[in-house]
Amino acid sequence: MDWNELTINQFQEALSSKNPTPGGGTASALALGQSASLVAMVANLTIGNEKWSEGWEISDDALKLANKVKKESARLAKEDSDSFNKVMAAFKLPKNTDDEKEIRRETIRNCTLIAAKIPYETAVLGLDLLKIMVPLSLLGNGNAISDVGVAALLASAGCKGALFNVEINLNSLPEDYGLEMREGMELINNECRTTSKEIMHNVKDRL
Numbered sequence: 001m002d003w004n005e006l007t008i009n010q011f012q013e014a015l016s017s018k019n020p021t022p023g024g025g026t027a028s029a030l031a032l033g034q035s036a037s038l039v040a041m042v043a044n045l046t047i048g049n050e051k052w053s054e055g056w057e058i059s060d061d062a063l064k065l066a067n068k069v070k071k072e073s074a075r076l077a078k079e080d081s082d083s084f085n086k087v088m089a090a091f092k093l094p095k096n097t098d099d100e101k102e103i104r105r106e107t108i109r110n111c112t113l114i115a116a117k118i119p120y121e122t123a124v125l126g127l128d129l130l131k132i133m134v135p136l137s138l139l140g141n142g143n144a145i146s147d148v149g150v151a152a153l154l155a156s157a158g159c160k161g162a163l164f165n166v167e168i169n170l171n172s173l174p175e176d177y178g179l180e181m182r183e184g185m186e187l188i189n190n191e192c193r194t195t196s197k198e199i200m201h202n203v204k205d206r207l
Helices: 008-013 024-046 050-091 099-138 142-170 179-206
Strands: none
Touching: 008 024, 024 050, 024 142, 024 179, 050 099, 050 142, 099 142, 099 179, 142 179
16 A cells, blocks of 8 residues: 555544554654655755855755655555565464474564564664754754754654564564664664754754
8 A cells, every 4th residue: 555645634544443554664654754845845945045055055965865765755654564464464374284384484574574674774764864954953944943843853753663663573583583673773763862852952042
């Protein structure tokens, strides 16, 4: 399901239903897309405005990244729900013989690993977006500084929310699965927290 094709109301209805998808991972990816849209808006309001010429270069960089994140977040939202559906399907595989049990177990693990990798990608992308908001919060159009603050809150939520989904999937797997993600989660979470705080400080100073 391409969740971007739905109206906001339709997506919220789907999100609030008893169905397991869409869930928090999809919502996190879409929150990141909303953040990227706000970053693009601030960049567009800065570029070409002589009063904020010092921020043109960083705004150009921010705009390029924001456009990439908007596209990628839509893909990740879809893949997140699709991957979880595959996990659920794997649990329904037959388990009448030892061979079937082994195939079922490995299929569940492989699908769950993929279901962890997708939100991990969302978290990494969210951190990238937050990082570029630091100079944007200092040099971007001051009339839109509150929008930078909202963008940072959304990106932080998208990043941290995605990490919850990484963790819950990895916790159901043997410890030798997803080693790189296990090592990277805490680093991403810590950097997300410190970067978002820096942006909030800059926003407050310019309000």
